[in-house]
Amino acid sequence: MAVIRFILGRLILLFNFIFSPKSVQRDSDSQQKLDQTTDSFSLYQLNACPFCVKVRRAMKRQGLNIKLVDIKQDDNLQHLIESGGKRTVPCLRIDNQDGSSQWMYESSAIIKYLDDVAAKAA
Numbered sequence: 001m002a003v004i005r006f007i008l009g010r011l012i013l014l015f016n017f018i019f020s021p022k023s024v025q026r027d028s029d030s031q032q033k034l035d036q037t038t039d040s041f042s043l044y045q046l047n048a049c050p051f052c053v054k055v056r057r058a059m060k061r062q063g064l065n066i067k068l069v070d071i072k073q074d075d076n077l078q079h080l081i082e083s084g085g086k087r088t089v090p091c092l093r094i095d096n097q098d099g100s101s102q103w104m105y106e107s108s109a110i111i112k113y114l115d116d117v118a119a120k121a122a
């Protein structure tokens with residue numbers, strides 16, 4: 001089962017590489033404003049997870065520069081479970097100015113949220 005999952009993961013990465021989406025082009029002011037907004041975002045994820053690939057493709061389409069946090073590295077998984085409440089990825093962490101954080105699960109909800117953020121910067 002682990003072998004099949006590994007092979008499927010590599011195939012997903014290969015197809016994602018071959019059919020990589022094009023990024024939307026913005027003027028530099030709009031892109032800078034968007035980069036400032038998304039500077040406080042982090043995507044907790046795994047490289048070959050299909051739902052994470054789906055979110056990363058949406059980020060690429062929207063030209064979003066969001067920090068990726070691999071839950072296999074350091075104590076990122078522990079941090080996700082303790083602060084987000086679940087070990088599922090993808091999970092978008094949004095750091096607020098008051099020091100609190102929101103943890104958003106579900107790839108479709110994350111993509112909708114990011115599309116809305118990108119639309120506001122247009």
Ligand SMILES: N[C@@H](CCC(=O)N[C@@H](CS)C(=O)NCC(=O)O)C(=O)O
Nearest residue numbers: 049050051087088089090106107108
């Ligand atoms: N419905 C979720 C599914 C996410 C999902 O199943 N992620 C897998 C990795 S591909 C996972 O984290 N599984 C471990 C778990 O849920 O504890 C989404 O669309 O984001």
